[in-house]
Amino acid sequence: MSKADGTDWTGPVGFITPDFIVKCAPDIAERRVHLCGPPAMMDAVKYALAQLKVPPDQIKTEDFAPPKGGPVPADEPEEPTPASAVAAAPTGAGAAAVSAPSAQATVEFSTSGKSGTLAPDQSVLEAAEAIGVVIDFECRVGTCGRCKVPLSKGSVTMEVEDALTAEEKAGGTILACQAKSPGNLVVAA
Numbered sequence: 001m002s003k004a005d006g007t008d009w010t011g012p013v014g015f016i017t018p019d020f021i022v023k024c025a026p027d028i029a030e031r032r033v034h035l036c037g038p039p040a041m042m043d044a045v046k047y048a049l050a051q052l053k054v055p056p057d058q059i060k061t062e063d064f065a066p067p068k069g070g071p072v073p074a075d076e077p078e079e080p081t082p083a084s085a086v087a088a089a090p091t092g093a094g095a096a097a098v099s100a101p102s103a104q105a106t107v108e109f110s111t112s113g114k115s116g117t118l119a120p121d122q123s124v125l126e127a128a129e130a131i132g133v134v135i136d137f138e139c140r141v142g143t144c145g146r147c148k149v150p151l152s153k154g155s156v157t158m159e160v161e162d163a164l165t166a167e168e169k170a171g172g173t174i175l176a177c178q179a180k181s182p183g184n185l186v187v188a189a
């Protein structure tokens with residue numbers, strides 16, 4: 001953990017250094033390493049592993065894309081085609097129709113009582129962050145499920161929705177880090 005202040009974390013604090021790796025796994029050079037995390041952390045740990053003479057073919061990596069606005073790897077498309085679409089689950093007589101697309105969509109966060117604009121290429125998570133609405137997140141690429149929120153009104157597309165079960169999708173749960181929409185939304189956050 002690099003920022004443990006204010007948490008109940010009692011383990012090691014700081015970045016992953018060669019000394020720390022050797023302390024945890026003295027035989028690291030004979031181990032297979034599974035490496036996953038933010039790009040800067042991945043680079044630092046790869047460098048540390050090289051210093052520790054871990055053969056590159058023993059290092060398995062999983063790359064996550066950076067948050068919007070960060071560098072995009074040259075071999076990855078910047079705007080992939082959305083793979084699926086999810087609409088808010090009907091909620092009875094009060095169920096709202098899906099909003100028509102508009103140039104200046106809005107997203108209302110009903111729990112926090114705040115509203116903001118939602119650009120077509122902006123995720124619900126990014127729109128929330130822009131106006132100070134807190135939605136927990138971790139991977140930002142649709143796999144951890146930390147950013148699940150209920151969609152009350154509207155419909156969204158999600159490029160990746162691995163973290164959602166069929167029941168959650170049917171019930172209108174979305175991944176805020178992936179959800180985008182050209183139309184107005186209401187999200188319970």
Ligand code: FES
Binds near residue numbers: 136137144146175
């Ligand atoms: S932050 Fe991990 S799925 Fe959205």
